[in-house]
Amino acid sequence: MSVEAQSAVAFNGQFAREFAELAIPWQAEDAPDPKLLVLNEPLAMELGFDPASLRNPEGLRLLIGVSLPSGATPVAQGYAGHQFGFYSPRLGDGRALLLGEIADADGGLRDIHLKGSGRTPFARGGDGLAAVGPMLREYVVSEAMHALGIPTTRSLAVVATGRPVRRETQLPGAVLTRVASSHLRVGSFQYARAMNDDDLLRRFADHAITRHHPSAAEVENPYLALFQAVVAAQASLVAQWMLVGFIHGVMNTDNMTISGETIDYGPCAFMDAFDPATVYSSIDENGRYAYGNQPLVAEWNLARLAEALLPLFHEDHEQAVALAQEALGAFHDQYSAAWLAGMKAKLGLPDGADDETASTLTNELFTLLQEGKVDYTAFFRALGTAARGDTESARSMFLSSAVFDAWTERWRALDPDADLMDQTNPAYIPRNHLVEEALAAAVQDDLEPFNQLLAAVTAPYEERPGLERYATAAPESFGPYRTFCGT
Incomplete structure (x- = not known):
C-alpha cells in the first residue's frame, strides 16, 4: 500500500519552499530492520493519521522519513547558537530532518520532524544517528510535560532502526518522530541575521509572526511586538518549568523556541531533593544551566534574539537598542508574576491572595526544603493532604518537625484549597530512577517498564492504587544522577 493510499494527510513544504537560504534538502537514511517501539495514537489521530496504517511496514517507513507522501520536502534546517555562552555560527540539524508541515484538527500548522535520521551537512563530524534510550527519554518526558499542561514539542513515535549506534558502547539505534508548532528558534534568527540580508530577516520574522504571534502584525512596530510576544511566552514557559522542578539541562539559544514550546529533551531531568544549584547534565560542568539559573539564562537568550532582530526594530541603531532593552526589561516582572501565581496554586491559595504573604511563605518554605533535602514533588503532593488536616506525611519529610509545624500553622490560617492543590501538584513525574530503569x-x-511509566506520567494528577512506586523518591542506592545528551 502506498503512503498516499494509507494516509490522507497532506504535507506542506512551506519552510523548505520559502526559506531555502536556511535549509538544505536532504534524505533520511534507510533502516535495515525498522520496528515500532511506541506510537502516540491520540496524537496521530489529532494529526489526521490512521494509527493502524502507521503500524504497517509502509507506515514505519514514513515515520523514519524514507517513504514520503507528496508534499513532503525533507530538509535539514540551519541555525546558529550560543552553546554554554559561546557563539557557534553554524549548527543546524546534524541528525534531524523537517519532513514538512501538516494541518492539525484545528487547522494550525504542525511540523513533522525526525531525530536520528542520519548525517546531514550540519553534522559536524557526528554520525547523525540516535540510540533507543535517548529517543524514548524524549518521548516519555515530552509527553509527561504535555500532560502537565506545559507547552512542549510532542512525540509521535519511536522506531528502532535495527542499526547499531556507537557511543561508549554499541547501542541499538532509533528514530524519534517529533511534532511541534514549529522548529523556529532563537538560533534560527541568529543564523538569518548572520547572512546580512535584512530582507531575509524581515521575511523570516513575518513568517514567525504569521505562524505563532499573529496579533503582532496588527501594531505599528510588528517586529518589536514579535519580540515582546516571545519574551512573554518564554517567561511563562520557564516559570512553569520551575514550578514542577524541571531542569532542561542545555538551554543554548538553539534550544529556545519562538513559539514558547519546550524543545530538545537531551540531558533533562526533574529535580529530586530541592536545591536551586541542582545540575544533572554531565556536560554542564560549571552549573550554567542549574535549576535556579534557568530564568536568568532565558533572559540572556532573549537578549541574543533582540540582537538578531535589531535592524527590524528601528532604522536608527541606538533607538533600536533602546526599544529592545525596554521590551526585554519586561521579562523579569512577567516571569515573577507567572511564577508567583503558580506558586499560590501549589500552596492552595486563591489567585487574589496577598502577594507579599505568599512570597514570604514560599521563601521560608524553600529554606526548609533545601535544609532538609526534601523531595520537591512528593512534598507538594503531601501538602494537599495536609490542607485536609493530615499533616503527618508532609511533616515526616523534615528533620525539625517543630519548624515545619510553625510554618504549617501560618499557611493553614490562609484556608488553602486542597482540591486546587491536587489539580496543581502532580503525583507522578518521570522520576529519574524510573526513567533509567525503563530505558x-x-x-x-x-x-x-517504559509503558507502565508512560501510563503513570501521562495522567499525572490522578492518584491510582498500585502506582505508589511512581510517586516515591529514588532510593539512596540510586546515588548521584547524571544525564547525557545522547550524541
Missing part, C-alpha cells in the same frame, strides 16, 4: 529494560527489548 535500560527497553534496550533489552523489554518495553513493559
Whole structure:
C-alpha cells in the first residue's frame, strides 16, 4: 500500500519552499530492520493519521522519513547558537530532518520532524544517528510535560532502526518522530541575521509572526511586538518549568523556541531533593544551566534574539537598542508574576491572595526544603493532604518537625484549597530512577517498564492504587544522577 493510499494527510513544504537560504534538502537514511517501539495514537489521530496504517511496514517507513507522501520536502534546517555562552555560527540539524508541515484538527500548522535520521551537512563530524534510550527519554518526558499542561514539542513515535549506534558502547539505534508548532528558534534568527540580508530577516520574522504571534502584525512596530510576544511566552514557559522542578539541562539559544514550546529533551531531568544549584547534565560542568539559573539564562537568550532582530526594530541603531532593552526589561516582572501565581496554586491559595504573604511563605518554605533535602514533588503532593488536616506525611519529610509545624500553622490560617492543590501538584513525574530503569529494560527489548511509566506520567494528577512506586523518591542506592545528551 502506498503512503498516499494509507494516509490522507497532506504535507506542506512551506519552510523548505520559502526559506531555502536556511535549509538544505536532504534524505533520511534507510533502516535495515525498522520496528515500532511506541506510537502516540491520540496524537496521530489529532494529526489526521490512521494509527493502524502507521503500524504497517509502509507506515514505519514514513515515520523514519524514507517513504514520503507528496508534499513532503525533507530538509535539514540551519541555525546558529550560543552553546554554554559561546557563539557557534553554524549548527543546524546534524541528525534531524523537517519532513514538512501538516494541518492539525484545528487547522494550525504542525511540523513533522525526525531525530536520528542520519548525517546531514550540519553534522559536524557526528554520525547523525540516535540510540533507543535517548529517543524514548524524549518521548516519555515530552509527553509527561504535555500532560502537565506545559507547552512542549510532542512525540509521535519511536522506531528502532535495527542499526547499531556507537557511543561508549554499541547501542541499538532509533528514530524519534517529533511534532511541534514549529522548529523556529532563537538560533534560527541568529543564523538569518548572520547572512546580512535584512530582507531575509524581515521575511523570516513575518513568517514567525504569521505562524505563532499573529496579533503582532496588527501594531505599528510588528517586529518589536514579535519580540515582546516571545519574551512573554518564554517567561511563562520557564516559570512553569520551575514550578514542577524541571531542569532542561542545555538551554543554548538553539534550544529556545519562538513559539514558547519546550524543545530538545537531551540531558533533562526533574529535580529530586530541592536545591536551586541542582545540575544533572554531565556536560554542564560549571552549573550554567542549574535549576535556579534557568530564568536568568532565558533572559540572556532573549537578549541574543533582540540582537538578531535589531535592524527590524528601528532604522536608527541606538533607538533600536533602546526599544529592545525596554521590551526585554519586561521579562523579569512577567516571569515573577507567572511564577508567583503558580506558586499560590501549589500552596492552595486563591489567585487574589496577598502577594507579599505568599512570597514570604514560599521563601521560608524553600529554606526548609533545601535544609532538609526534601523531595520537591512528593512534598507538594503531601501538602494537599495536609490542607485536609493530615499533616503527618508532609511533616515526616523534615528533620525539625517543630519548624515545619510553625510554618504549617501560618499557611493553614490562609484556608488553602486542597482540591486546587491536587489539580496543581502532580503525583507522578518521570522520576529519574524510573526513567533509567525503563530505558535500560527497553534496550533489552523489554518495553513493559517504559509503558507502565508512560501510563503513570501521562495522567499525572490522578492518584491510582498500585502506582505508589511512581510517586516515591529514588532510593539512596540510586546515588548521584547524571544525564547525557545522547550524541
